Amino acid sequence: MHGFANPARFLRIARWLMPLCMGTGIVVALAALGWGLFAAPAERLQGETVRIVYLHVPAAWLGMAGWMGIAVASFTELVWRHPLAGIAARACAVPGAVFTAVCLITGSLWGRPAWGTWWVWDGRLTSMLVLLFLYFGWMALSQASEASDGGQSRAPAIFGLVGAVNIPIIHYSVTWWNSLHQPPSITMGKSAMSAAFLWPLLFAMLGFTLIFAGVVLARMRAILANQQAEARLRRKALAEGDL
Template sequence: MHGFANPARFLRIARWLMPLCLGAGIVIALAALGWGLFLAPAERLQGETVRIVYLHVPAAWLGMAGWSGIAIASFTELVWRHPLAGIAARACAVPGAVFTAVCLVTGSLWGRPAWGTWWVWDGRLTSMLVLLFLYFGWMALSQASEASDGAGTRAPAIFGLVGAVNIPIIHYSVIWWNSQHQPPSITTGGSAMSGAFLWPLLIAMTGFTLIFAGVVLARMRAILAHQQAEARLRRKALAQAG
């Protein structure tokens, strides 16, 4: 594990892994969306509107996975001081926030015909909205820490760990409270969905997860390149001043 924290070794791996994840993810996600939108049957009660599930569920999963990545990277940074941990957290933040926003938008589009309203303040929707605000807060705190030349870098990591409390709240909200949102259809014990809906959904989740991984790797490479360029500029400025 410590070996992968070496920036040079990470860059060698990410150089071929990033395009592989992005390419495979785009192909798989497009194939799954095509299957779900044009080949899968309409649902008996919800009709054609159920097709938004093939985007909504992967977006919800990756919104939560993004913050889980921030929390794991934050813990690693605080405990082991891995040089790539903070970079990994920063790389997860923007795609995680985007997928969370997509989840909220598609959920509202789905909720209008299903519930007769765009929004209800129930546990699942409210905790997902809180997650989006947490992303915004973490990114602002991270940028402020970076602008202060790295002073107080522990603050984003601590915030990332504290914010992780919201992840189980999102997951169990439909069980803990009387929620307008339907209970989970896929659990460790099995699935309440028929195969005609389940398989394209699982393939879509796989494709979007690979896209997420590719974007995170691309952002980590970009952040590392930026840091290395700044370090060279500082060394050059010091040499000229001396």
């Protein structure tokens, strides 16, 4: 694992892996959305509104997965000081926040016809909104750390680990508290959904996950390139100052 933390080796792998993930993800996601929107049947009770599930569920999954990526990278940074760990956390933050926002927006659009209201302050919706605020807080803290001490502060990593407490709260909120939100339809080893809805949903989740991975890899490459450019400028400034 330490070998993959070498920036040069990572860049060699990411150079071909990023377009592969992005391209495959776009194709699979578009095919799954087309399948779900035009080929899958309407739901018996919710009718055509159920089709938003093919965007809402992958967005919810990736919103939570993005923060788990931050938490794992933060743990790796604090324990093993991997040089790419902090970069990976920064790369996960923006796409994770975007998918969390998409989850909240699509959930509101789905909730209006299903529940008769755009928003309710129940456990699932509130904890998901808290996750979005955690993303905003982490990004602000990371930028402040980068500006003040060149990214050497451990504060973002600690914040990333503490914020991970919210992930199981999101997951179990519909079983811990009385909620308008339906219980999980897909659990380990079984599903309450019929195959007509389940398969396009699984392909949508796979496609958007690959897109997420491609975006994270692209952001990591961009951050590394920016750091290398800044390092060259500092060396050049020091060399010119010695003349």
